[in-house]
Amino acid sequence: MQPSAVSPPQMLNREDGATIAYRFTSGKDSTKPIGVIFLGGFRSDMEGTKALALEKWCQAQGRAYLRFDYTGHGQSSGAFEDGCIGDWAADALYALDQLTEGPQMLVGSSMGGWLALLVARDRPERVRALVGLAAAPDFTEDLIWAKMTDAQRAELAENGKVLEPNDYAPCEPYVITQKLIEDGRHQLLLRDPLNIKVPVRLIQGMKDADVPWQTALKIQGALQSDDVEIQFVKTGDHRLSEAADISRLERTVAALLTDVETP
Numbered sequence: 001m002q003p004s005a006v007s008p009p010q011m012l013n014r015e016d017g018a019t020i021a022y023r024f025t026s027g028k029d030s031t032k033p034i035g036v037i038f039l040g041g042f043r044s045d046m047e048g049t050k051a052l053a054l055e056k057w058c059q060a061q062g063r064a065y066l067r068f069d070y071t072g073h074g075q076s077s078g079a080f081e082d083g084c085i086g087d088w089a090a091d092a093l094y095a096l097d098q099l100t101e102g103p104q105m106l107v108g109s110s111m112g113g114w115l116a117l118l119v120a121r122d123r124p125e126r127v128r129a130l131v132g133l134a135a136a137p138d139f140t141e142d143l144i145w146a147k148m149t150d151a152q153r154a155e156l157a158e159n160g161k162v163l164e165p166n167d168y169a170p171c172e173p174y175v176i177t178q179k180l181i182e183d184g185r186h187q188l189l190l191r192d193p194l195n196i197k198v199p200v201r202l203i204q205g206m207k208d209a210d211v212p213w214q215t216a217l218k219i220q221g222a223l224q225s226d227d228v229e230i231q232f233v234k235t236g237d238h239r240l241s242e243a244a245d246i247s248r249l250e251r252t253v254a255a256l257l258t259d260v261e262t263p
Helices: 049-061 085-099 111-122 139-147 150-159 178-184 214-222 243-261
Strands: 010-013 019-025 035-039 065-068 104-109 127-133 161-164 174-177 200-205 228-233
Touching: 010 085, 019 049, 019 085, 035 049, 035 085, 035 111, 049 065, 049 104, 049 243, 065 085, 085 111, 085 178, 104 111, 104 243, 111 127, 127 243, 139 178, 150 161, 150 178, 174 178, 200 214, 200 243, 214 228, 228 243
Parallel strands: 035 065, 035 104, 104 127, 127 200, 200 228
Antiparallel strands: 010 019, 019 065, 161 174
């Protein structure tokens, strides 16, 4: 068992009273100046397989690493239903600004890929590279709203929320709020050129039941960066958490860090 899974997390206190739970590992190797930040998915937390595996890898490399829970997620304060993409992007920006120093690589999983793109756009002076795992920008509009029936949209308008099936935990359906949908429309990234010019690596499963593999192509097309590569995984699912997936992630992160740190 990972020691960090049983010890209390560190807490970042915001001026508004919210608390963000996090785990930070200091870098021990001064020749590796770029830190790594992991951004988890929708209703996920920082204790997931990929977050822990990447932490272990960074520790072995002597590289700084940060994982954290958005508000309404994991051990951070707040209720999930009260949050939205803009709130969670603000959490990520705050964590970046308050908990890290120097250049960073962002590794975003699913919704975390959307947030990573928002952070990279808003902090170009801090973000040196980006890795997306089944990255899902614009999913509230393209993958939730677009698939809602008229009855669901009417329920959302009347009650402010609607329940969506959760294949990963059938007894815990997703609560989709009007706030999530409306705020998501202010955070859309794939409708216009995306002013991110750092190297980007996208890993996308071809058997992903949640995020169509074509989304990776849309991200590539929107990015202004000339250095964008996609790895399509023929049998990969949405989570990309199997042993082979973790090894692929580590190889991708290592190669990209080498590229951006080589003079």
